[in-house]
Amino acid sequence: MSDSSMNEPTSGLVPRLRFPEFREAGEWEEKPLGKLCEILNNRRQPITSNNRVSGPYPYYGASGIVDYVADFIFDERLVLMGEDGAKWGAFEKTAFIAEGKYWVNNHAHVLKPRGLSDVLLEAILTMIDVSPYITGAAPPKLTLGKLKKIPITVPASVLEKQKIAACLSSLDALIAAQADKLDALKTHKKGLMQQLFPREGETVPRLRFPEFREAGEWNTKLVKGLISTVTPPKKLTSNLYEDEGRFPVIDQSQSYICGWTDDEEALVSCDVPLLVFGDHTCVLKIVDQPFAQGADGIKIIKANREVEPAFLYQYLLHNPVGMESYKRHFSTLKEKIVVYPDINTGEQQKIAACLSSLDALIAAQADKLDALKTHKKGLMQQLFPSPEAVAA
Template sequence: MNHEIHENKGKGLVPRLRFPEFRGAGEWTTHKLAEIAEFHKGKGISKADIKPNGKQPCIRYGELYTIYGELIKDVISRTDLPPDNLFLSNVGDVIIPSSGETKIDIATAACVAHENIALGSDLNVVRSNQNGVFLSYYLNGALKLEIAKVAQGDTVVHLYKSNLEKLGLAVPLPEEQQKIADCLSSLDALIAAQADKIDALKTHKKGLMQQLFPHEGETVPRLRFPEFRDAGEWEEQILGELVEIASGQVDPTDPMYCDKPHVGGENIESHTGRLQRMRTAKELGLISGKYSFDGRDILYSKIRPALNKVATPDFEGICSADIYPIRPSSQQLCRQYLAYLLLSDGFLKYATKNSGRSKIPKVNRESLLAYVLVIPVREEQQCIADCLTSLDALIDAHTEKLGALNAHKKGLMQQLFPCLEAACE
């Protein structure tokens, strides 16, 4: 991506950042959306109408929230509804949901890159002679809050043609629209490629873990480091003989604990164990009993074990009573290896199978300690843990890069479009 952008220090309805060739092109022209576009409504296409092998590509409104970004090139859904019962797209149509759960969520736009794509009901279709990709980024960026302001309803939010028609905006010449669209599209391509790298690394890690731990009924893994290939079978053990689980709870209002970070199940990311958005007990106003932990413990969330939430903190804190702080009690067991064992498919299947049959499944202390595992010598455990830890570090680095790219896009979108106060009056 090579788009040189200069900061604009002049006044008027122009963006703060502008490409050099347009710095002398004057101000953007202001309009109501109804002055530059016509509005249509999608038609039909229920969830039951989606057919994996259908001939007609289609888009349903819910997919704007979960699948698509500002530009829709590859359409994933298909239907066999007859064309006469459908509303078909033109190239460059911009679609916006007409119903949703929140006002900010409903302010979501996407440009359809192809013609004859069936557009489902609950979709507003904005059809204009402007650059659809430019308009989509504009609506998702500088105009997102303006759209949210005109949406109606609380429990179910609606966005009508009459709301969109009055929306104020400013547009530049077609050439500048195309330049902005190309810049942001190329950045989105980088973001998508980075996300694909992360997905590939996670898939690799999942496959590696399946090979590095023995399958049920086996005593050696299918993939072993060269120095341990002649080390013999792994030893069968009962988890309760190798670990201890915290039992005594502490008062989170006690000065000794109130300023320490608190970890609840919601703070542990599924399958990765990353800790996120933690606050202190005092900040959360916690009063019920908690467990204390430190850098020797592993935090295992016993509620809904299928969520696979296991963390290895490197600090002191307190955790929810729905989390077990577990630590090795024997030199036979390496802490980091134990953490990966608890994240493995084999243990996940055991925990899910042995969780309670209540409305909220959970693994009790007795079932956890009764788990039968096979383990290698400590040196092989450490090699496995080091291998997976280095892979996690690589995933973290790529995830951080993805976050930086998304932050760059957000900042760029704020500056590539002008302040709209004058346009929205």
């Protein structure tokens, strides 16, 4: 959809971009949510974790699927919206569509749209800031009464509603296809790692590159015998740049970069790539550029001459029980067994290069997925009248 195919109204309850055939269709209508939906909360039922019988049907809570159970109470497409324990800010996935056979607990409102599609309603509820309608603090809650009062702005024309919903549905299909492609790559890498590294208790992998098939068994050693730790010159916990600065400041968060700095006196040199391990989050990253350490809670790890840093990184990611097996502490990580080929044969480097190339593909696909989501968000902001924070 190009900007040239739509007009740009300047006032009233109208979007900034509009399909050509609706340019003269007038302002949109504002109605309370309770007038646009049948609310099916009386049909939902909570099941305590002790009483749940595992099965194939999704069990929905405030923000999505929380379990799978043996029975269902809904068998139709409906819109779910968090009642408590959810996020209610703009674009925080306040609402989502459930379809097929599923169960819903009492933490999500169940909405059946009337006069507009579920895709359109989900998009509108996702866009707006519902937080002014939230009451209480322990926990905060979107009550049924407040839910019904949320003002929803929709086109008067049924055809315009359908056109917008079709546009968003096509984007959703692209996003879903891209997400499937990303998941397939991750699954492929996981399966490849299971073959490129020996199984527990073994010293030869099931799959080897042709030139190493006669290279013999791998070596075995504890992590602590293959590494040393690096102490940073100092730690930076304040006065960090959010998106500027020449050097990243690393902590133990999932994103692992908590800010940026120009302070060269705080830098850890990266003559060779280093591993960074979060003591409490179990996040493991490999870093190949100078950086500063942020808050406490990370260990900076340097591989010795027996192992390539990238090989050790991939091997530790491959842990069959997952990072939780490290019990959230570096002292446990040090006792983990590593099985590795002789570094002089080049097998470590070949495995690391193979898996790193897959990581690059996965990162590229993840960027494409993020770009599609960003495009959809930007388009929604133009296809709907600008959502002001709704007043309770």
